[in-house]
Amino acid sequence: MNAPPAIQIDDLTVAYDYKPVLWDIDLVIPEGVLMAIVGPNGAGKSTLIKAILGIIKPIAGTVQVFGQPYKKQVDKVAYVPQKGSVDWDFPTTALDVVMMGTYGSLGWIKRPGQKEKKASLEALEKVGMLEFKSRQISQLSGGQQQRIFLARALVQNAEIYLMDEPFQGVDATTEKAIINILKELRQAGKTLIVVHHDLQTVPEYFDWVTFLNVKGIASGPVKDIFNDDNLTKTYGINYKVAVNQ
Amino acid sequence: MLGSFAVLRKQSLLGDAISHAALPGIAIAFLITGIKDANVILIGALISGLVGTFWIKGIVKRTRLKSDTALGLILSLFFGFGMLLLTFIQKMPNANQAGLDKYLFGQAATLVEEDVWIMAVVTGVSLLVLLLFWKELKLLLFDADYTRTLGFNTRFLDMLITTFIVLAIVLGLQTVGVVLMSAMLLAPAAAARQWTNNLGVMVILAAIFGAFSGVFGTAISASQNNLSTGPIIVLVAAAFVIISFVFSPRRGLLFREIRFRKNRRELHLKKTLTFMYHIAKTHENVSHPHAIRILNNFQGFTRKTLTKLEEQQFIQIQGSNWAMTEKGYVEAESIFNQIGKEND
Numbered sequence: 001m002n003a004p005p006a007i008q009i010d011d012l013t014v015a016y017d018y019k020p021v022l023w024d025i026d027l028v029i030p031e032g033v034l035m036a037i038v039g040p041n042g043a044g045k046s047t048l049i050k051a052i053l054g055i056i057k058p059i060a061g062t063v064q065v066f067g068q069p070y071k072k073q074v075d076k077v078a079y080v081p082q083k084g085s086v087d088w089d090f091p092t093t094a095l096d097v098v099m100m101g102t103y104g105s106l107g108w109i110k111r112p113g114q115k116e117k118k119a120s121l122e123a124l125e126k127v128g129m130l131e132f133k134s135r136q137i138s139q140l141s142g143g144q145q146q147r148i149f150l151a152r153a154l155v156q157n158a159e160i161y162l163m164d165e166p167f168q169g170v171d172a173t174t175e176k177a178i179i180n181i182l183k184e185l186r187q188a189g190k191t192l193i194v195v196h197h198d199l200q201t202v203p204e205y206f207d208w209v210t211f212l213n214v215k216g217i218a219s220g221p222v223k224d225i226f227n228d229d230n231l232t233k234t235y236g237i238n239y240k241v242a243v244n245q
Numbered sequence: 246m247l248g249s250f251a252v253l254r255k256q257s258l259l260g261d262a263i264s265h266a267a268l269p270g271i272a273i274a275f276l277i278t279g280i281k282d283a284n285v286i287l288i289g290a291l292i293s294g295l296v297g298t299f300w301i302k303g304i305v306k307r308t309r310l311k312s313d314t315a316l317g318l319i320l321s322l323f324f325g326f327g328m329l330l331l332t333f334i335q336k337m338p339n340a341n342q343a344g345l346d347k348y349l350f351g352q353a354a355t356l357v358e359e360d361v362w363i364m365a366v367v368t369g370v371s372l373l374v375l376l377l378f379w380k381e382l383k384l385l386l387f388d389a390d391y392t393r394t395l396g397f398n399t400r401f402l403d404m405l406i407t408t409f410i411v412l413a414i415v416l417g418l419q420t421v422g423v424v425l426m427s428a429m430l431l432a433p434a435a436a437a438r439q440w441t442n443n444l445g446v447m448v449i450l451a452a453i454f455g456a457f458s459g460v461f462g463t464a465i466s467a468s469q470n471n472l473s474t475g476p477i478i479v480l481v482a483a484a485f486v487i488i489s490f491v492f493s494p495r496r497g498l499l500f501r502e503i504r505f506r507k508n509r510r511e512l513h514l515k516k517t518l519t520f521m522y523h524i525a526k527t528h529e530n531v532s533h534p535h536a537i538r539i540l541n542n543f544q545g546f547t548r549k550t551l552t553k554l555e556e557q558q559f560i561q562i563q564g565s566n567w568a569m570t571e572k573g574y575v576e577a578e579s580i581f582n583q584i585g586k587e588n589d
Contacts, residue, residue, distance in 0.1 A: 054393065054394075055390050055394065074396035079390075079394040081390055085388070085390065087387075090387050090444075091441060091444050092383075092442075092443070093442075097387070100388070100391070103381070103384055103397075104394075106380070109377055109378065109380075110380075111379075136442045138442075156395075
């Protein structure tokens with residue numbers, strides 16, 4: 001028997017109030033892909049990620065991570081939330097936020113020690129933020145905050161990384177830096193799932209793509225399915241995007 | 246101390262709602278037992294405070310109402326109900342009823358040794374819980390969703406912190422009273438936030454501010470006749486907040502204004518210097534004197550900036566002429582290059 005896929009979603013339906021946000025999603029994400037989730041605003045991209053993580057309770061459907069329910073695989077999944085989801089005026093430092101990534105493996109009550117600190121410093125260095133380690137988080141730029149979140153996920157040393165718009169509001173340099181780290185992670189066999197907005201860069205950055213607009217439109221290798229047909233189906237209008245293969 | 250968490254969760258008004266929600270519990274506890282035992286009454290307050298809190302959370306979760314609406318609703322509902330019960334009790338032919346209204350504004354003088362012991366124990370326990378779950382609580386405050394993805398039970402943590410906030414409020418009721426209790430919870434925390442960027446320091450500072458307000462307030466009210474303790478304590482705490490808002494070195498209004506002015510002055514100097522740099526550059530000898538009049542084209546120029554520049558030995562002034570010094574030229578060049586780089 002083949003190894004189970006990184007994530008398998010069956011019949012997933014999520015609704016806030018009466019309106020369904022995700023409708024009957026079936027999705028298989030193989031291990032080791034760098035996947036973009038694209039779709040218009042309100043298509044349920046963030047919701048899909050939150051449903052995978054169990055932050056939002058679905059009305060129906062199941063999510064399996066490496067063939068088991070998410071709850072049993074918590075330590076294999078790392079999450080990079082949207083930057084705007086937290087209050088950056090919180091009294092803490094960059095290093096402290098990254099250290100939070102180690103809390104999961106520590107479990108209840110136990111405090112982080114030297115080992116965790118060392119891992120966090122390494123992660124900071126990887127995202128090029130080592131010199132800002134003692135900086136108050138409110139004094140970081142948007143791109144730097146995003147890198148801190150990425151570093152926090154890196155420290156978790158997970159197999160699957162779920163990222164909610166990591167390129168939102170970052171400059172070109174930071175975007176390049178982040179995508180290089182993502183590609184490195186894929187090289188190491190990790191699975192990456194990224195909510196993405198810029199259709200132009202999909203073929204350059206990703207090897208796998210999922211089109212989403214409440215329903216799942218299509219999912220597969222970028223070179224096979226990233227075409228006008230699927231874009232039109234997802235966005236509703238005739239979407240012409242130069243696909244450079 | 247616990248107030249720090251309420252402030253950082255942006256649930257500041259929760260304390261207000263809890264303390265008001267405790268009022269019917271006080272009245273009901275008295276109605277049922279018919280005695281005015283402080284412990285029984287506090288248990289009543291605790292129960293109705295908790296009920297109020299979880300109703301608020303339930304309303305926010307299940308309806309589309311925003312949390313401030315839910316807070317206001319529960320606050321006035323419980324308070325109104327509590328007042329109704331109090332007036333009902335006052336009409337009862339029970340000699341015991343007098344003095345129940347002290348919970349409205351508090352009366353520190355009614356505290357007995359036993360009450361102080363209970364407070365000490367609860368403070369100790371909450372301190373222990375805080376130390377034990379420090380890591381988890383910090384994480385929850387900063388990023389609740391992320392806390393869940395790490396496998397922590399956020400509901401348990403939420404209950405834990407809420408329970409202790411309710412406990413702290415209920416214990417404070419006797420001293421400060423229903424109406425002013427939330428100030429006791431929030432004022433020390435808000436003041437502490439101004440002085441530090443470290444959560445641990447903030448919690449400790451808040452505890453110190455709170456304790457000081459209590460001691461000072463009591464001292465002031467004891468030294469004067471006819472001054473009730475609760476309101477004085479709150480006023481002292483408010484004084485801490487005002488002082489902190491104005492004078493704290495990094496976030497305070499005063500220093501921010503000073504910093505702002507200083508920056509603007511420095512920018513002025515830099516602007517004038519780069520302007521001079523452009524003029525001086527056209528000559529082979531950078532220290533070639535130029536008429537001050539030329540600078541009039543440039544609006545940022547004032548006598549004061551020129552004197553300042555001379556003091557720093559960037560320029561020399563001879564009569565109505567100025568000349569750049571070697572040092573000034575180097576400085577101006579580096580400023581100019583820096584600005585150029587930032588614009589890239």
